[in-house]
Amino acid sequence: MAALLVIVNVVVYSPVMSKTHRQRLWCRGDLAAVIASTLAAWPAMAGMPHITFSDVVSLRVQAISFFALLFLLLSAAVMKLWNWLRRDFPNMPLLSYRRALGLVGLWGALFVLILTMISGARELLTPGAWEKDGAIYKLKDRK
Numbered sequence: 001m002a003a004l005l006v007i008v009n010v011v012v013y014s015p016v017m018s019k020t021h022r023q024r025l026w027c028r029g030d031l032a033a034v035i036a037s038t039l040a041a042w043p044a045m046a047g048m049p050h051i052t053f054s055d056v057v058s059l060r061v062q063a064i065s066f067f068a069l070l071f072l073l074l075s076a077a078v079m080k081l082w083n084w085l086r087r088d089f090p091n092m093p094l095l096s097y098r099r100a101l102g103l104v105g106l107w108g109a110l111f112v113l114i115l116t117m118i119s120g121a122r123e124l125l126t127p128g129a130w131e132k133d134g135a136i137y138k139l140k141d142r143k
Contacts, residue, residue: 071108075100 053061079100086092095103123130130137 071104072101075104078104 075097079095079097082092082095082100086094129140131140
C-alpha cells in the first residue's frame, strides 16, 4: 500500500515538486525501489481470477528474451573487441556501447537481406521445383 501511495505522489505531484526535491527522490533510489518491488510482486491468488500466458506465448517470450540477451551480450563483446583492437590501430574511433548495438543490429539486418536474396535466387534458378511442406519448403518429387 505504501508503494502505491509513493507512485501516486510521484505521478500526481511531480509537476509541482521542486527540481531539487525530484533530484533527491531519484538520488535516494526511492522510485527505483518502488518500481522494483512492484515488478517483483507475486499475484494474489485468494480466489481471484489469474490470467497466465499460454504455452505458445510463454515459449515465444522465452525465445525473444534469449535472443535479446544474446544481442546485448554480443554487442558488448563487439565493443570490447573493437576497443581492444583500437590499441594497435590508433586511427580507429572509440566504439561506445550504443554504437556497438547499432553495428550488431546493422550486421543482423544485412544477414537477413543476404539470406533473403539467396532464397529468392534459389527459386529463380529452379522455378516450380519447390513446394511448401508445413513451415518449410522441400523439393518436389520427380515424376
